[in-house]
Every structure is written in structure tokens, then in C-alpha cells.
Amino acid sequence: MAVESIMTTYNRLSVAFERGEGSWLYDTDGNKYLDALSGIAVCGLGHSHPAVTHAICEQAGKVLHTSNLYTIPNQQQLAERLTQISGMENVFFGNSGAEANEAAIKLARRYGHTVRNIDNPAIIVMEDSFHGRTMATLSATGNRSAQAGFEPLVSGFVRAPYDDIDAIKKIAENNPNIVAILVEPIQGESGIQIPADDYLNQIRAICDNNDWLMMLDEVQSGNGRSGKYFAYQHNDILPDVVTTAKGLGNGVPIGACLAKGVAATILTAGTHGSTYGGNPLSCAAALAVVNTIMDENLCERAEILGNRIANGFREQLGQAGYVNEVRNKGMLIAIELSEAGSELAVLAKVKGILLNVTGGGKVVRMLPPLTMTDSEAELLVNTLSQIIRVYAADERSSEAKEDGPEGERRA
Ligand SMILES: Cc1ncc(COP(=O)(O)O)c(C=O)c1O
Incomplete structure (x- = not known):
């Protein structure tokens, strides 16, 4: 049996892109996709954003990588910018989420070992x-199917249902x-699950009462993406740690763990590291990204445009029995279907729209660039609504046929 040269860890759609510009990607046959x-x-500023391209090219002509054995001036600048925006105090940089x-x-x-004197945090x-x-x-x-086959898992995690403050309080009573x-x-x-408005405020209070770190x-x-630089900024609280x-890199790999207060004092020299983390190339790209988001008010833009897109779907799909709910927080947008509809990602691609279906195959998820234009947003809403209406009608008629004469009578 022939063995693929790439491990088959992904189910890929049969399309390859060779270039992108703004909200558009172009495949190797010259077709364009919104x-x-x-x-x-990842590409919150869209594809080939001039500020990011310029920063990457300029940095590539100077130095790509030096290692964290030396001072990296633009890593320092990026850390200062991020801490100023977030209210955190310092940052550890890695390469991914x-x-x-x-x-x-x-x-x-x-923190458990050194501050709380707990042996099994x-x-x-x-x-x-x-x-x-x-x-x-x-x-x-919290996804059993992602974990299956990789046991033994790392211990030291206690699970609570999402958006359930009482469950967290119960754990607090029973687990020192x-x-x-x-x-x-x-x-x-x-599937873009949005908790109660005060969920994070309540978690903040519980963490304060118990000397727990609140990590987002x-x-x-x-x-x-959520309409604020960080989503917790909708709640007027500060976490202890945010990742x-x-x-952050618009396509150049970079990850960041930010901390404040006692949490900012825990990872000291020699306790953690990453060869590439925060190298000159990734920091140049991320600095351009962060500055563009702030200078061009893209958080506000995400809030306004995300609401407009979601409202557009509500108007066009509100009566479609196949759609349970449209929800969004800024440009995190979901259309929850009443039944699994994973094929919608393929059908949308055929019509030139890229999205994905998550949440057990029932949630059409959109994470458009924050720079998407009004007319592109309108095109997205009109095209996808039409795709979903046709899909729902086809599904219903095939269900009716499968049901046989009785089903046909019902339909
Ligand atoms: C909330 C969240 N955390 C962590 C990750 C993991 O990020 P990465 O794939 O960059 O490791 C993801 C990726 O989808 C994510 O959505």
C-alpha cells in the first residue's frame, strides 16, 4: 500500500491557494474565494497586508533569528505594546497557541508549588x-474524541461544564x-459558545476568594476579533494570565503568555524556554499586526461589522427551520444548524466562500478578516444564506423521500 508523504492528520478540501489579497484567496487554477x-x-488583517509584508521583508534583510541568549529589541517592543494594551505586566513568547x-x-x-505550597496542583x-x-x-x-488513543493523559486537570459558575463553586468547596x-x-x-455576560466577572471573584490564578x-x-483587543476587556476585569x-502574527507563527501580579513573577530564568519563541522575524510581524489593529481601530470595526454580518444572517435565515441560532461576538460568528451539515464547507467552497463547520458538524463557523469591506460582508451574507436555504430544502426533500410514502405525505 502506498504511504502518503504527509501524515494523514488532516481532512483537507481539494483546493490549493497560491496567493491572497485582502479577504480573497486565489487557487492554482485562478479561481477566487472570499x-x-x-x-x-489567523489572518485578521487579511492576506498580503502591506504593513505586515513590509515588516517581514525589512526584518528578513536584517536578521531573522538570534536566540533568547541575547537581547531582542523588537521582542521587548512587542512585549511593551502588548502589556500596555492588555493591562498585564510581562510576556513569554512561544510559537503557537x-x-x-x-x-x-x-x-x-x-505557582502552586512555590506560592501555595501545594504538592499536586x-x-x-x-x-x-x-x-x-x-x-x-x-x-x-474538553473533547474526548481528540484525547482518545493518547492516554495516559497529563493529570492535574479538574473539569467543569462551561458557563456553570455553581459547578466551579462546588469544586472550590471540595478540592484544596x-x-x-x-x-x-x-x-x-x-462552535463559538458565548457565556453569560458576567461569567468572567464571577470567575474573577471566585479566583480572588480562593487565591487561584484566573487564566484566559x-x-x-x-x-x-471579539470587538475588543482581548475579549475579557468587554467585562472590565483583568485576568492573572492571558494567552x-x-x-497575533497574521500567519507568522507566534504565541504569547502574558501575566500580571504574582503570576508575573513565577517563570524565572531557566524555568521555561523556546528556541524560536519571540524571534526577530515573528516579533517584527506581530508588532506590525498589533500597531495596525490599534491604529486603524480594527477592534471597533470587528464589533460593528461582526454584528452587521450576524444580523444579515438573522434576517435572511430567521425563518429557515434548519437554523437554530445565529450568534456572534464581534467577528466570531456562528450559524448553528438543527442537524449536522458538514457538507456545507464543501458546498460553500464550490460557490467561492471559505468557512468551516465545527461543533459536532452543526455549527457553521466564520472568522473573517477584521479588514473585510462592507460589500464583501454583504456578498458573504447573501451567498451563504442562499447556499444554506438550498441545502436545507434539499435535505428536507431527501429526508421525505427516505421516509417513504408516509414521509412524502407528511412533506
Ligand atoms: C482557544 C484555542 N486555544 C489553543 C489553540 C491551539 O492553538 P495552536 O493550534 O496554535 O497550537 C486553539 C486552536 O484552535 C484555540 O482555538
Whole structure:
């Protein structure tokens, strides 16, 4: 049997892109696609953004990498910019979301040992969460099918249902080993799940009462996508630790774990590291990204345009029985279907729209570039609504046929 030269870890659609510009990707046959996924929340500034391209090219002509054995001036600049925006005090840089979360998990454990005097520190994590694919972040992730086959998992995680404050309070009463909570302000991979407005405020209060670190995974929700630079900024609170990646580099791999207060004192020299983490190339790109998001008010733009797109879908699909709910926080947008509809990603691609279907195949997820224009947004809403209406009608008529004469009568 022939063995593929790339491990078959991904189910890929049969299309390859050779260039991108703004919200558009062009395949090797010259077809164009409206990118409503941004490489899964990565290319928040769209493709080939001039500020990012310029920063990368300029840095490549100077020096790509030196290592963290030496001072990296633009890493310092990026850390200052991010701490100023976030209200955090310092930053550890890695290369991905998983690596940023690994840093947070290690920070919490070390906080348990050194500050709380706990030998077996444990972290509360949520059901249906996603924190990455490394062994610790996979163990923190609340998705059994992603974990299956990789046991033994890393211990030290206690799970609570998402958006359930009472469950967290119960754990607080019964488990003296808890040192931190790790939670997504909006769950991305499980289908843009948006908790109660005061969920993060309540978690903040519980963490304060118990000397736990409040750690937020903003790998997907950060960098302007939710309508604020970080999603917790909707709640007027500060976490102790926040992680981000994806949109920070607009396609150049970079992840960051930011901390404040006692959490900012835990990872000292020699306790953690990453060869590439925060190298001159990735920091040049990320600085251009962060400055563009702030200078061009893209957080506000994400809020306004995200609401407009979601309202457009509500108007066009409100009566479609096939759609349970349209929800969004800024440019994290979901159309929840009443039944699984994974084929919609393929059907949309055929019509020139890129998106993905997550949440057990029932949630059409869109994470468009924050720079998407009004007319592109309108095109997205009109085209996708039409695709979903036709799909729902086809599904219903084939269901009726499968049901036989009785079903046909019902239909
Ligand atoms: C909330 C969240 N955390 C962590 C990750 C893992 O990031 P990465 O794939 O860059 O390791 C993801 C990726 O989808 C994510 O959405």
C-alpha cells in the first residue's frame, strides 16, 4: 500500500491557494474565494497586508533569528505594546497557541508549588474547551474524541461544564489542590459558545476568594476579533494570565503568555524556554499586526461589522427551520444548524466562500478578516444564506423521500 508523504492528520478540501489579497484567496487554477475563515482566525488583517509584508521583508534583510541568549529589541517592543494594551505586566513568547497554553499551565503549577505550597496542583478546565494538541494542552482540552488513543493523559486537570459558575463553586468547596482556572472567554472550536455576560466577572471573584490564578485562553478570541483587543476587556476585569497566538502574527507563527501580579513573577530564568519563541522575524510581524489593529481601530470595526454580518444572517435565515441560532461576538460568528451539515464547507467552497463547520458538524463557523469591506460582508451574507436555504430544502426533500410514502405525505 502506498504511504502518503504527509501524515494523514488532516481532512483537507481539494483546493490549493497560491496567493491572497485582502479577504480573497486565489487557487492554482485562478479561481477566487472570499475567505471567511482567515486560516482559522489567523489572518485578521487579511492576506498580503502591506504593513505586515513590509515588516517581514525589512526584518528578513536584517536578521531573522538570534536566540533568547541575547537581547531582542523588537521582542521587548512587542512585549511593551502588548502589556500596555492588555493591562498585564510581562510576556513569554512561544510559537503557537498550544505553546502559549503550555507556558500558562506550567506557570500555574509552579505557582502552586512555590506560592501555595501545594504538592499536586490542579487546574480547573471546561467541558468542550480546546487548548491545543500537545500532551498537556490536549489533557486540558474538553473533547474526548481528540484525547482518545493518547492516554495516559497529563493529570492535574479538574473539569467543569462551561458557563456553570455553581459547578466551579462546588469544586472550590471540595478540592484544596486547585491553583488556577483556565478558560476561553468564548469557546471557539466547539462552535463559538458565548457565556453569560458576567461569567468572567464571577470567575474573577471566585479566583480572588480562593487565591487561584484566573487564566484566559484568548488564542482564538484575542487580537481584536471579539470587538475588543482581548475579549475579557468587554467585562472590565483583568485576568492573572492571558494567552494568545493565531491573529497575533497574521500567519507568522507566534504565541504569547502574558501575566500580571504574582503570576508575573513565577517563570524565572531557566524555568521555561523556546528556541524560536519571540524571534526577530515573528516579533517584527506581530508588532506590525498589533500597531495596525490599534491604529486603524480594527477592534471597533470587528464589533460593528461582526454584528452587521450576524444580523444579515438573522434576517435572511430567521425563518429557515434548519437554523437554530445565529450568534456572534464581534467577528466570531456562528450559524448553528438543527442537524449536522458538514457538507456545507464543501458546498460553500464550490460557490467561492471559505468557512468551516465545527461543533459536532452543526455549527457553521466564520472568522473573517477584521479588514473585510462592507460589500464583501454583504456578498458573504447573501451567498451563504442562499447556499444554506438550498441545502436545507434539499435535505428536507431527501429526508421525505427516505421516509417513504408516509414521509412524502407528511412533506
Ligand atoms: C482557544 C484555542 N486555544 C489553543 C489553540 C491551539 O492553538 P495552536 O493550534 O496554535 O497550537 C486553539 C486552536 O484552535 C484555540 O482555538
